[in-house]
Amino acid sequence: MSKQYITLKDIAKALNLSASTVSRAMKNNPAISAETRELVQNFARKHKYKPNILAMQLRTKRNTTIGVIVPEIVHYFFSTVLAGIQAEAEKENYNILICQSNEDYKKEIKCVQTLLDARVSGILASQSKTTKEYDHFQEIVDNNVQLVFFDRICTGINTDKVVVDDYEGALKAVDYLASTGCKRIAFLGSDSDLPISNNRRMGYESALRKHKIKVIKSLIKECDTRELAQKIIPDMLNESNTPDAFFCINDEVAAYCLQAVKAVGFRVPEDISICGFTNGYLTEVTEPTLTSVDQHGFEMGITAARLLIDRIEGKETKKGVVSKLIKTELVLRNSTR
Amino acid sequence: MSKQYITLKDIAKALNLSASTVSRAMKNNPAISAETRELVQNFARKHKYKPNILAMQLRTKRNTTIGVIVPEIVHYFFSTVLAGIQAEAEKENYNILICQSNEDYKKEIKCVQTLLDARVSGILASQSKTTKEYDHFQEIVDNNVQLVFFDRICTGINTDKVVVDDYEGALKAVDYLASTGCKRIAFLGSDSDLPISNNRRMGYESALRKHKIKVIKSLIKECDTRELAQKIIPDMLNESNTPDAFFCINDEVAAYCLQAVKAVGFRVPEDISICGFTNGYLTEVTEPTLTSVDQHGFEMGITAARLLIDRIEGKETKKGVVSKLIKTELVLRNSTR
DNA sequence: AGATTCTATGCAAACGAATGCATTGGATAT
DNA sequence: ATATCCAATGCATTCGTTTGCATAGAATCT
Known part of the structure; x- marks a missing residue:
């Protein structure tokens, strides 16, 4: 289709040079005299020469x-x-x-x-x-x-x-939650096959240990989408011993967690603290705004x-x-x- | 760097054929006998032949x-x-x-x-x-x-x-706002050089006319970022005759508008209605959730x-x-x- | 002046695939 | 048996660049 581009050969013909000379001139090859170099480069500039990357890459076998x-x-x-x-x-x-x-x-x-x-x-x-x-x-x-x-x-x-550094991110977040007095911190994670989820769980557990809080299985759930959040979280809030904090695998889950928690009548953060992971768009528009771990x-x-x-x-x-x-x-x- | 890919020539050599025959065989060219075709294609499959797109595009001058x-x-x-x-x-x-x-x-x-x-x-x-x-x-x-x-x-x-269809989107939204009783509907737009903003303003004005509401200059502002929203909206709310609805150029502005409105003590939507444009992530996590125009x-x-x-x-x-x-x-x- | 070196350039062969035009050998027609 | 045709394949060129090598002429050395 598009064939309007000018080629090395075109330049060569116009300037009565060989394609190789033109090629070298364009690349500032020292073997080429300053005059020819200028001549070629000016001509190229004037006629908007664009090297054909395809040909270049084919020849040099390196591809960008x-x-x-x-x-x-x-x-x-x-x-x-x-x-x-x-x-x-x-x-x-x-x-x-x-x-x-x-x-x-x-x-x-x-x-x-x-x-x-x-x-x-x-x-x-x-x-x-x-x-x-x-x-x-x-x-x-x-x-x-x-x-x-x-x-x-x-x-x-x-x-x-x-x-x-998921481990450290989780550790810092949960450490913070614990240091503000939360005792029953839930972890809403993802498939434990995923290293990112697994590492965060380890950070989570380390933080708990640091604060001498027991790890409770029932506070650890696989919950990484909106749908799961809307199903799982209300259940957790209905149990006798409700969490007093949620550490969530992403901001989305945290945001829906926030809604679920408020819907049941708990206050955030007075009754329950919530922390997300990502630090994206959502964090500033929820009410209250959302604490989150920035992943840079x-x-x-x-x-x-x-x-x-x-x-x-x-x-x-x-x-x-x-x-x-x-x-x-x-x-x-x-x-x- | 990467030179492990097998080429047409390699296949040709291995099968004692010419590159052209191999090329044609790969493309199911009818000039090639069924046997050779099978022979070539099987060999190609077995050795994971991948045509070099660069060469192909260079030759055929068409690029995908x-x-x-x-x-x-x-x-x-x-x-x-x-x-x-x-x-x-x-x-x-x-x-x-x-x-x-x-x-x-x-x-x-x-x-x-x-x-x-x-x-x-x-x-x-x-x-x-x-x-x-x-x-x-x-x-x-x-x-x-x-x-x-x-x-x-x-x-x-x-x-x-x-x-x-920005015009129609704005028209529908503002029409809806007016039909629910809003009388002083503000338009938070963008640079009027941008057609998307201009078209929406026209839709906005059409809707107002339809409801016999006068277009008021002071209710039309250029406000398309968070920063502007946080500066402009509080001012608008302080004026004697505050808007009873905001139609915003995007969800972000709408979300911050929501915050600003609530911060001053108005209820949404009872006192003031707010409508965004985009229908993205944010709409479900604000409180209340955000009415918005989906752009598909x-x-x-x-x-x-x-x-x-x-x-x-x-x-x-x-x-x-x-x-x-x-x-x-x-x-x-x-x-x- | 002849030999050597250097400078600037050109030639030709690649890169991998596509393709018009031969070429080959066999089958068919006469 | 010869001419004709077709089916199957190969040759050679092309796409636009790069690059090793050759070469021409000028400059330098001895």
Whole structure:
């Protein structure tokens, strides 16, 4: 279709030079005289010459596109990470190709295929919740394509990763809750296969131990969506010994938790404290506003992209697996004492 | 770096055929005998042959990547549109390259360059708020690259577009407000240069006229961010004749409006009704929940991608400009009577 | 002046796939 | 038996760049 772009050969012909000379002149190759260089570059500028990246990449076998696989685009945290990836990639003149798995294993496989087909030189991935097998990720590695996981890492495969310090985030949050007098702190988590949930539970338990509070099984639930929140939380509030705090796996659950708690007549934070995880849009518009653990998604995106690009360009030379931790930050608002 | 992929030539050598035969066999070219076809395709499958898209595109000069320019990725509406674009593009085996202008004119120019450099065959764009000149968009057209605007269209350039029916959305919302008895309905809009804001104001005014309510200048403000909301709204509430409804340009402003209104002691919706625009995450977690106009971002993404791909493939043959309207939907919740 | 070096350039072959145009061998027609 | 045709395959070129190597002419050395 579009064929209006001018090529090296066109320039060469116009200037009575060979394509190789033009190529070198454009790249400031010292073998080319200053005059010709100027001549060529001026001509190129004037005629808006754009090198054909396809041809370039075909020839040099190096490609400046990286692929990203996220479970969902319409999601505060992931879109924040995407923004970070985009920022860093752009700085390094990489393009990013984005795929969405929709939390679906089959779709995730298709994403991998799409990205490998596109010959990306590296992939940043966050695993879908439903993924239990890893052959598709293994295929990436087998094809010598760099792979870095972020946030939802894949435990079945040994490769670089960037994760939020979930343990520490949970620890700080629950420590804070306990230090303000909460004794029966509930943990609303996710599938315990997911490291992010598991690590937070460990942080949660550590904090409890630190405060000499017993870990009670019935206060730990798998509850990571709006639907589950609206089903599970009212039940928990009906039991004899109601929680006096909820530490939630994400802001959404925390927000619906807030509603459920208020609906039953408890005051927040006087009777029950609530803390979320993400620190996204929602935190400022709930009533009361929501205390939450910030995951620094933008920074995570930058870090992950940085690491991937360093791998691609051979600047990160560590032989084994590189793991980076992104620090969390507890942001206090009015849903906690 | 990555050179492990197997090529047509490799297959040819292994099977003692020529590359052209292999190429044709892979494409089910009838000139090739059934046996050879099977032979080749089985071999290819077994060795996970992936055609090199770069080479293919270089040769055929058609490229299946489309670029997208959005003002912000971390934004409910735009991320929804992105998801729609992604879904449609994937269905048609197109890849999408995403750029973010950050509402910055200079950055937007850079986005265009990046996408043209990448030789995308089409671009979907939503203009940044700060853009007042259009040379960069013109360059897209000049290079014979297809261009479709969505949502924030560029008035300075004559090309296909997909927009929300802002006029009708505003009309429906304000009509509803008036029909529930609101008499002094404020409009919190955006820069009047932006068609989306202007069209909504017109819808707003039409609704008022329909209900024989006078349009009052002081009830129309430019207020499209959290910061402005927190500054402007309290002032409006302090005036003698306070509004009894706010129709806001987005959910965010509506949510902060809600807070400001309640802070002064008004009840929502009894004293003052509030209506947002977007119908995103926020609407369910405010108190009361927020009535809002749904923009059907996902559908917009699909429609825009569809149109662009049809243009690229020559299936949309209309000579002039194609404009598509996405219908809105008023979603009633508890912030309106 | 002849040999050597350097400077600036061009030639040609890649990269991987697609494709118009041969070419081959066998089958059919005459 | 020869001419004709078709089916199946190969050759060679092309897309736009890059790059090792060759080469031309000028400059320097001896």
